[in-house]
Amino acid sequence: MAEPQTSSHRLELHIPEPAARPGGTASFDHISFAIGAAARKPAPLAPEAELRELPFGLIRVMGTENSAWDPQLPPETMRQALRIMLQTRLFEDRMFRAHRQGKTSFFMKSTGEEAIGIAPAMLLGAGDMCFPTYRMQGWLIARGYPLEMMINQIYSNAKDPLAGRQLPILYSARDYGFYSLSGNVGSRFGHAVGWAMASAYKGDDKIALGFIGEGSTAEGDFHEALTFAGVYRAPAILAINNNQWAISTFAGIATADGTTFASKAIAYGIPGLRVDGNDFLAVWAATQWAAERARANLGATLIEFLTYRASGHSTSDDPTKYRPADEAAHWPLGDPIERLKAHLIQLGEWSEERHAQAGAELTEQLRSAQRAAEEVGTLGQSKPSVAEMFNCVFKEPDWRVIEQRRELGV
Amino acid sequence: MATMNMIQAINSALDVKLTDDPDTLIFGEDVGYFGGVFRVTDGLAKKHGLKRCFDTPISEGGIIATAIGMGAYGLRPIPEIQFADYILPAFDQLVSEAARLRYRSGGDFWAPITVRSPYGGGIFGGQTHSQSPEAIFAHITGLKTVIPSTPYDAKGLLIAAIEDDDPVIFLEPKRLYNGPFDGRPGQALKTWEGHPAADVPEGHYTVPLGKAAVVRDGQEATVLAYGTMVHVALAGIAESGVDAELIDLRSIVPLDIETITASVAKTGRCVILHEASRFGGFGGELAALLQERCFWALKSPIERVAGWDTPYPHAFEWDYFPGPGRLAKALARVMENA
Known part of the structure; x- marks a missing residue:
């Protein structure tokens, strides 16, 4: 009888770690930013089998000579986009401060990721539906949702459109093509x-x-959705907001290194695009390409938007505890607002003066909206009727809800 | 009127809805061309087309997520989960999404879905084809849970569930699909032939959700049951000789609190019978509600007869299954101080 073979190698468990922790030198050398196969822009109706190199490249427009993906937007559209991105950032900075002033319980910012929610909001049709992540309030701003209503929701005050039932920023706005958010990711x-x-x-x-964070691509929801999308050729754009961090967990914990999130599309038989998410024009072009494909009955596209979460996860988070404090400054794809601004200035379509003036005007609109919301009240000062707690459990309340409402005396 | 078994009655309900509402559609594992492992969707794909009744990947979470998205668009999807034991991969979708969508969105979006799933034991299905998970859904605010016990009710309740604008879990007692079952194994199989509730209209009708049925009038005690256990209860009551009133809850959410409290207030005694394991089962909620509302009318402690607190066993199916003998003993106990 043969002796069982003994291995000369001991097995070793691999636990990935990010390039740098606090005090270390920020580095993104492990991520490929090469344009590669994405230098070419295939026809949106091209067969999927011809598109399998795309998710390993990077679609970029700004700062790239004669990019095939340049959507050739009129300057006015780009100026409008810049204003909306700026408005979103100013809004979030203001609401973050409102949280620190005790005016709400919770807030989340999308700093550095504004282009990803805003380009599709401007580009897609009024009847299309966005299934957002919680870093996408720029969509609502782009679609003209009243700022005051957003703040009422954040304050859970008497005019909160969600009647005090939902956490701040987990909006729902069907008429604005914005599906109900949840705090359960994915x-x-x-x-x-x-x-x-x-x-x-x-x-x-x-x-x-549909949007999902790179961290949540590890949830079954992601794979189930892609399976169904592939099988039934669902007319959907399925997008991964890869902002490098899931609270304190770096993207290398969500997937093996040496590959890309976009390339997961290949196994589901749908095209995958990997896009510079801080390049407004690239986000626009990729979304437009996928939308055209979906509308032509060719089904879904998976898009990875490569970006960086410049803010903390939420008001409850301190990112200096787990990543270098200056890591955002090292992000090779820069900042979406600064880049579009520079692009417009270079085209002679914008200036520092106009930018400062736009900032002042937008700030005034925000101040006025915030004032109006605060006249209604901030968290704890004002709230919807407590009877609202018992509404919308079912379409018609059942006896439990009716009895308990009576028991509470509201 | 036609004589239908429960499979035919449910099939007829689906056929009626596919015919009268173009926004209804059915999907699930093996439900399309093949017609489902229990044949419940047999012929529907052929009659109404594959787009109305189609196969899905083995992905319960994906099935329910897809249904919710379709519901948010404005359709009335009727997904099937092949066995209630397989529903747990979709639990997050049911609990955190379907049940909460209307509430969290301020009525902006809702999920008018009806999730059909065969449940319960008595078919030697072992742990993974026999469970009764109704209590875990009853606990979830925002879900309705419906369990028929006859072909007539199955069709009427299912149509009502499909037409309801809230998410409904529709649990089908698979042991009753082909005939009533009184909980005594080893007898010749009964069919629904000749049973009054097997006379099923071929067209549209509804049995309202939240309205219990008094199956047997009685004065001395009340037995509460649903699904398969309604038939077991009839046998158990007969064996006991007690003049018990039998109430078939038909839906546990919404619960017909008025009918059950009126009965227990009248009889002063109550035995609750369910197939699911006892601890944390729906019987606990019923007992709590009754002691809150009928305590001073009670003549003896409320009894629960249920599956034992073990996983559903294979070889010990009939030792586990709460049959008529156990109900008769419980009825004798509640009558001790008579």
Whole structure:
């Protein structure tokens, strides 16, 4: 009888670690920023099998000579985009301060990621539906949702459109193409696919846009949604907001190194695009490409937007505890607002003076909206009728809700 | 009127809805061409087309997420989960999404989905084809949970569930699909032939959610049951000789609190019978509600007869299953001080 072989190697468990922790030198050398195969812009109706190199490249427009992906936007559209991104950042800075002043319980910023919510909001149709992440309030601002209503929601005051039932910033705005948010990450990715399948079932022309964070791509929801999207050719754009950090966990814990999130598309039989998410024009071009494909009945596209979460995860987070304090400054793709601003100035379509003036005007609008919301009240000073707590559990209340409302005396 | 078993009655409900509402559609594992492992969707894909009744990947979470998205668009999806034991991968979608969507969005979005799933034991299905998970759904605010016990009710309740604008878990007692079952194994199989509730109209009708049925009038005690256990209860009551009133809850959420409290206030005694394991089962909630509302009318402690607190066992199915003998003993106990 043969002796069992003994290995000369001891096995070793691999636990990935980010390039740098606090006090270390920030580095993004492990990420490929090469344009590669994405130098070419295939026809949106190209067969998926011809697109399998794309998710390993990087779609970029700004700072790239004669990019094939340049959407050739009129200057006025770019100026409008810049104003909306700036408005979003000023809004979030203001609301973050409002949290520190005790005016709300919780807040989240999308600093550095503004282009990803705003370009699709400007580009897609009014009847299309966005299934957002919580770093996408720029969509609402782009679609003209009243700022005062956003602040009322954040303050959970008497005019909160969600009637005090939901955490700040987990908005819902059907009329603005913005699906109800939840604090459970990733769980609406499959809803985008179902919504898109329903649109196709009805012979409608609407498409869905679903977002998920890179950290949440490890959830079953992501893989289930992509399986359904691939099988039923759902007219959806499925986007990964890869901002490098899931609270304190770096992207290398969400997938193996040496690959890309966009390339996961290949196994599901749908195209994958990897996009410079801080390049407004690249975000626009990639979204437009995928939308055209979806509207032509060719099904879903997976897009990875490469970006960086310049802010903390939320008001409850201190990112200096787990990453170098200056890491954002080392992010090779810069800042979306600074880049679009520089691009417009270079084209002779914008100036520092106009930028400062726009900032002042936008700040005044925000001040006025905040004043109006604070006249209603901040968290704890004002709230919807407590009876609202018992509404919307079911379409019609059942006896439990009726009895308990009576028991509470509201 | 036609004589239908429960499979045919449910199939008829689905056929009626597919015919009268173009926004309804059915999907799930093996439900399309093949017609489902229990044949419940047999013929529907052929009659109404594959887009109305189609197969899905083995992905319960994906099935329910897709259904919710379709519901948010404006359709009325009727997904099937092949066995209630397989529903847990979709639990987050049901609990955190379907049940909460209307509430958290201020009525902006809702999920008018009806999730059909065969549940319960008595078929030698072992741990993974026999469980009764109704209590975990009853605990979730925002979900309705419906369990029929006859072909007539199955069709009417299912149509009502599909037409309801809230998410409904529709649990089908698989042991009753082909005939009533009184909980005594080893007898010749009964069919629904000749049973009054097997006379099922071929067209549209509803049985309202939240309205219990008094299956047997009685004066001495009340037995509360649903699904398969309604038939077991009839046998147990007969064996006991007690003049018990039997109430079939039909839906546990919404719960017909008025009918059950009126009965227990009248009889002063109550036995709750369910197949699911006892600890944390829906019987606990019923007992609590009744002692809150009927305490001074009670003549003896409320009894629960249920599955034991073990996983559902294979070889010990009939030792586990709460049959008529156990109900008869419980009825004898509640009558001790008569």
